[in-house]
Amino acid sequence: MAQPLRLGIAGLGTVGAGVVQILRKQAAMLEARTGRQLVISAVSARSRTKDRGVNLSSYAWEDDPVALAKRDDVDVFVELMGGEDGPAKAATEAAIALGKDVVTANKAMLAMHGQSLAEAAEAQNCVIKYEAAVAGGIPVVKALGEGLAGNEITRVMGVMNGTCNYILTQMEATGQGYNALFAEADKLGYLEADPNLDVGGIDAGHKLAILSSLSFGTQVNFDGIELEGIQRVTLDDITAAADMGYKIKLLGVAQMTGRGLEQRMQPCLVPATSPLGQLEGGTNMVVLEGDAVGQIVLRGAGAGAGPTASAVLSDICDVARGYRSPVFGQPAETLKVATPALSQRPAAYYLRLSLKDKPGALAKVATVLGEAGVSIDRMRQYGHEDDSAPVLIVTHKTTRADIDHALDAFESTSVMAGDPVALRIEEV
């Protein structure tokens, strides 16, 4: 039997407490599966006295996570504090400097500093594992980096923020607007301390940046993501999209193209009958596409103590088994700097226009679209509301530039009763 693997756990929120709980409750099972005892040497958190529903008395306590990371009786530093900089990063770097392996759930830290951390870790022959950083309990980092290792990845997509998906699906289910559902999500404790991390798409963007790097052998580049949150998605659009057979999702898409690496996190339409379209509430879904495997869809809880702890345990078990590989699937020094694609691949678009109730308005719209080179696949006009008439259009495949030309041109017509809306329809 190999030596016990000694863990130092920093951060004892619901996830940290969940990890401690599993390590205690399932000690025999984990030892059978990894061939080693998994023991907690020490823990660290902000408050020593808080009741976390789990007995911590047999572990050493460190107020300072950096001191925890440096302890001689810690082989693996388990970082569950969060935050892209500050103590999480300082402690992670301290662990690596001493040649210790790191398990983390910290998507922000990896999205912002993944390359430098990976370089430091690999120089020290350490591993950094982060299954919990992406899509909670879904073992997507493993699926992508190992399960599909024989594939050239062609596209990665995902609904990876449960709060946004909850708000969007509840808008449709209840007929309430964005603000009401945002308030409800807040009341239910679904929002991060800075809600913009959720609804602004930043949290999901962090996850996408990590998956991109794993998929395409590129340095993680969060700033290269075209990012748009769900704050401007209206009930009108959700209803209208449903009427045309679509759902609106905050969808992340990463794809390597001849024009560079395309990374987008934005509200998109997807067919209502597709797996992504059918995803309701806080559940996450990741779609992986490879040249050999075709399309793999993974679905599960994207957050919560149990699912996230499950992912952390998966990494700890891998370390215990001696599974060692480069942080982003190939040596950090070989990861390319990807040029962000300056334009999105062509797609069909959904347009919602509000036209003034006057003769020739619809003809004017058609003319503008035609002049912009945008051709119409389907159009629906609804009964007049007050003095305006809503018009829904699904275009044939076109470029975002042509759509933007059309939107500009609409403004200089006299037939628009409100701002036009244009959303990409992703082929899934």
Added chain:
Amino acid sequence: MAQPLRLGIAGLGTVGAGVVQILRKQAAMLEARTGRQLVISAVSARSRTKDRGVNLSSYAWEDDPVALAKRDDVDVFVELMGGEDGPAKAATEAAIALGKDVVTANKAMLAMHGQSLAEAAEAQNCVIKYEAAVAGGIPVVKALGEGLAGNEITRVMGVMNGTCNYILTQMEATGQGYNALFAEADKLGYLEADPNLDVGGIDAGHKLAILSSLSFGTQVNFDGIELEGIQRVTLDDITAAADMGYKIKLLGVAQMTGRGLEQRMQPCLVPATSPLGQLEGGTNMVVLEGDAVGQIVLRGAGAGAGPTASAVLSDICDVARGYRSPVFGQPAETLKVATPALSQRPAAYYLRLSLKDKPGALAKVATVLGEAGVSIDRMRQYGHEDDSAPVLIVTHKTTRADIDHALDAFESTSVMAGDPVALRIEEV
């Protein structure tokens, strides 16, 4: 840079040829990802002259797979011949005897001889990897054995035979009967040489037996599976189930219960709106449930050269990276012999009865069910056809024994115009 990993590939059907193709085309990518060159030393197949669309001239040829497995220049024996006994097993055993690792896609061999092969391999410090043996390209062996290693697995379910799912979904889509669709599947080349492997549920049962072992720490036990194929599923049942909001799937379920290990592979009803219910055509889906992670759903191509080769490559890359663990997730000598559960957990059942057109028939049915302790959740009676009237019943949760009592009792009434049908409704 580590030494090259030298492969011997036995079996050059579409999967074997696909593996060779990926190893040739993606050599640089695979080396970047594993840190080692992956080289093919030798290959073996039945016919040396057959054109497989891939250049084999630079590899040594062996007519005998056992000789291939024994070659000094082969580190990993890649077994893609199939068949539970015969050359596949002989060559696998020969490889293990010489301390070589094995990658195989052979579900039958593992389902029937998994325990003895695992014991032999572990005695020799060899690994046997078999991602391709279960659900084709879906990395489910990895997800279960590694990704959910921190979980006590509570249930595993899956639609794991694409041919059966194709036949069942096409029956509903086209209104054709089982025999017509069986013939079509045959014409399309979807059936194994022995079609009973597919439609009899044996192939899917092999996969379930493997997942059970990984899930519950038990010795693989194919014979412990309650097995029923799709041959007796009628168009009437598919239509009636759809009418009640269900789909009929050949569903594998494994669950550890207080009464022992329950392993079933049988036609079941699942809600039409569930991920399993929505699965169409040849696609596979596996549902993994763990105490921490909740429910994880994995979906993808269950067969075909590309997806299966993708899974084989995943295993080869794991071996190249030095990922070594026991064959069934914990040492073979610690795997328990599971007592098969003698009865299935209670469930709701779907009943389709054909009643004679005479007064009191329906009352008689209700009486029989009541006397058997089966209570009715929903019932639908349809217009008379000829001299009989179809009646559909969804029961409340009950035992199979009570259902069987009721079915027996129906026979001794005088109101049945045909054999009653009873199918389990699985909660998913």
